[in-house]
Amino acid sequence: xxxxxxxxxxxxxxxxxxxxxxxxxxxxxxxxxxxxxxxxxxxxxxxxxxxxxxxxxxxxxxxxxxxxxxxxxxxxxxxxxxxxxxxxxxxxxxxxxxxxxxxxxxxxxxxxxxxxxxxxxxxxxxxxxxxxxxxxxxxxxxxxxxxxxxxxxxxxxxxxxxxxxxxxxxxxxxxxxxxxxxxxxxxxxxxxxxxxxxxxxxxxxxxxxxxxxxxxxxxxxxxxxxxxxxxxxxxxxxxxxxxxxxxxxxxxxxxxxxxxxxxxxxxxxxxxxxxxxxxxxxxxxxxxxxxxxxxxxxxxxxxxxxxxxxxxxxxxxxxxxxxxxxxxxxxxxxxxxxxxxxxxxxxxxxxxxxxxxxxxxxxxxxxxxxxxxxxxxxxxxxxxxxxxxxxxxxxxxxxxx
Numbered sequence: 559x560x561x562x563x564x565x566x567x568x569x570x571x572x573x574x575x576x577x578x579x580x581x582x583x584x585x586x587x588x589x590x591x592x593x594x595x596x597x598x599x600x601x602x603x604x605x606x607x608x609x610x611x612x613x614x615x616x617x618x619x620x621x622x623x624x625x626x627x628x629x630x631x632x633x634x635x636x637x638x639x640x641x642x643x644x645x646x647x648x649x650x651x652x653x654x655x656x657x658x659x660x661x662x663x664x665x666x667x668x669x670x671x672x673x674x675x676x677x678x679x680x681x682x683x684x685x686x687x688x689x690x691x692x693x694x695x696x697x698x699x700x701x702x703x704x705x706x707x708x709x710x711x712x713x714x715x716x717x718x719x720x721x722x723x724x725x726x727x728x729x730x731x732x733x734x735x736x737x738x739x740x741x742x743x744x745x746x747x748x749x750x751x752x753x754x755x756x757x758x759x760x761x762x763x764x765x766x767x768x769x770x771x772x773x774x775x776x777x778x779x780x781x782x783x784x785x786x787x788x789x790x791x792x793x794x795x796x797x798x799x800x801x802x803x804x805x806x807x808x809x810x811x812x813x814x815x816x817x818x819x820x821x822x823x824x825x826x827x828x829x830x831x832x833x834x835x836x837x838x839x840x841x842x843x844x845x846x847x848x849x850x851x852x853x854x855x856x857x858x859x860x861x862x863x864x865x866x867x868x869x870x871x872x873x874x875x876x877x878x879x880x881x882x883x884x885x886x887x888x889x890x891x892x893x894x895x896x897x898x899x900x901x902x903x904x905x906x907x908x909x910x911x912x913x914x915x916x917x918x919x920x921x922x923x924x925x926x927x928x929x930x931x932x933x934x935x936x937x938x939x940x941x942x943x944x945x946x947x948x949x950x951x952x953x954x955x956x957x958x959x
Contacts, residue, residue: 582684582685583682583683583684584618584619584669584682584683584684584686585678585680585681585682585683586611586615586619586667586680586681586682586683586686586717586719587611587612587614587615587678587679587680588609588610588611588615588679588680588681588717589609589610589611589612589679589714590609590610591607591608591609591674591679591681592607592608592609593605593606593607594606594607594608602722602724603722603723604720604721604722604724605672605720605721605722606718606719606720606721607672607681607717607718607719607721608716608717608718608719609716609717610659610714610715610716610717611714611715611717612712612713612714612715613658613698613712613713613714613715614698614702614712615715615717616665616688616691616694616695616698616715616717617695617698617699617702619667619686619687619688619695620686620687620688621687621688621689621692621695622687644693644696644697647662647693647694647697647698648697648700648701650662651697651698651701651713652701655711655713656711656713658713658714658715659713659714659715659716662694662715662716663691663694663716664691664694664715664716664717664718665688665690665691665694665695665715665716665717665718666688666689666690666691666717666718666719666720666731666735667683667686667687667688667689667717667718667719667720668686668687668689668719668720668721668722668728668731668732669683669684669685669686669687669719669720669721670684670685670721670722670723671683671684671721672684672719672721681719683719686719689728689731689732689735690732690735694715698715729749729750729751732749733746733749733750743821743824743825743828744770744771744772744785744786744824745771745772746828747771747785747824747827747828747831748769748771748772749771749772750828752827752828752831752832753769753771753785753831755831755834755843756769756785756788756789756843756846757769757771759843759844759846759847760783760788760846760847760850762847763847763848763850763851764783764847764850766781767781767782767783768781768782768783769782769783769785769788770782770783770784770785770786771785783850786820786823786824787820787853788846788849788850789823789824789827790816790817790820790823790886791816791849791850791852791853791886791889792842792845792846792849792850793810793813793815793816793823793826793827793842794813794816794817794849794886794889794890794893795845795848795849795852795889795890795892795893795896795905796810796838796841796842796845796893796896797810797841797893797894797896797897798810798811798893800837800838800841801836801837801838802838803829803830803833803836803838803839805829806826806829806830806838808826810893812939812942813886813887813890813893813942814936814937814938814939814942816886816889816890817882817883817886817936817937818936818937827842830842840903841898841903844902844903845896845903845905848903848904848905849889852889852892852905853885853889856880856885856888856889857879857880857885858877858878858879858880859877859880859913859917860876860877861913861914861917862877862880862917863875863876863877865917865921867884867921867924867930868930869881869884869930869931869932870884881932881933881936882932882936883928883931883932883933883934883935883936883937884920884924884932884935884936886936886942887920887923887935887936887938887941887942887944887945888916888920888945890942890945890946891916891942891945891946891948891949892905892907892949893946893949894946894949894950894952894953895907895908895949895952895953895956906956908952908955908956910952910955911948911949911952915948916945916948916949919944919945919948920941920945922944923935923938923940923941923944923945924941927940927941927944928941
């Protein structure tokens with residue numbers, strides 16, 4: 559049973575109490591706590607503590623240092639469904655809370671400083687955050703929210719607390735400690751700060767948009783832009799003669815990968831983000847809002863009306879969605895009109911080349927090469943080449959003018 563005397567800055571929560579998450583200092587109550595710092599930790603000025611605690615001790619903790627928050631509270635209109643992990647935690651808490659501490663893997667915290675109060679069995683933590691265990695914390699909160707008033711059981715949970723002021727190390731710990739739970743690459747890129755320049759660039763054209771930087775940021779919420787899609791369309795627009803950094807193995811003359819290899823696009827971008835002074839990275843960041851605007855332009859292009867392309871989604875006679883497999887070869891063909899100026903990287907499509915001409919070539923490729931299959935078109939080098947042949951001719955004429 560939880561003793562009210564061991565909490566400060568409390569708020570009531572159905573039979574238990576918890577710290578307020580806004581407090582800079584967090585009083586973490588424990589049953590047992592040991593200093594398990596290694597010699598390497600000591601020499602680096604770190605401390606590592608381990609032990610067991612009442613599970614209510616984690617309720618008021620933030621998870622702002624974690625690569626992902628509680629997935630069932632994900633930002634966006636669509637909520638994640640409970641996974642087998644969530645369901646297992648719920649079942650144990652409800653039916654066998656006395657074995658929760660040995661069945662659950664526990665939680666890992668980071669803090670900037672820690673002071674042990676042996677008298678009250680508390681760790682006084684500064685800027686504490688969960689870095690592994692947000693799903694557990696979410697289910698524990700749900701458990702306390704839904705249990706009856708007369709239930710007073712407070713199961714135990716294992717904990718590890720890493721005390722350090724090293725921001726880079728905190729980020730790497732968060733990523734490493736979450737790999738066993740299949741953290742998606744987008745969460746890792748967001749946690750490492752690799753998407754910040756890209757977001758700032760996008761906001762020059764879309765000031766109210768935020769990039770999806772975590773798997774818990776859902777694009778069903780109009781505030782969030784699909785970061786992975788943005789990276790794909792930007793790679794599609796990059797000119798093939800741009801200088802590539804050492805270690806980037808990429809053939810920009812064949813843009814099929816931009817449609818068919820989403821994960822590869824993100825991983826290549828992450829490598830570029832680690833070399834921000836390279837020309838390719840600067841071009842990518844500069845072109846991103848241009849590429850997204852172009853993608854939106856073609857995604858609902860009304861001139862596809864009458865093309866008899868059955869895979870295009872229509873409503874009341876209006877085009878509402880052109881499949882990406884048709885869009886990507888068109889986007890990639892525009893790379894012929896990308897150039898570098900004193901103002902940065904720009905796109906200058908000549909007025910003489912109409913959208914209808916590109917649509918006609920795309921339609922023929924769709925029918926003759928891709929056999930009326932948009933996925934096949936997006937993965938066909940020949941479809942990309944047929945459109946690139948047209949734009950390359952206009953690009954040469956533009957240079958001669």
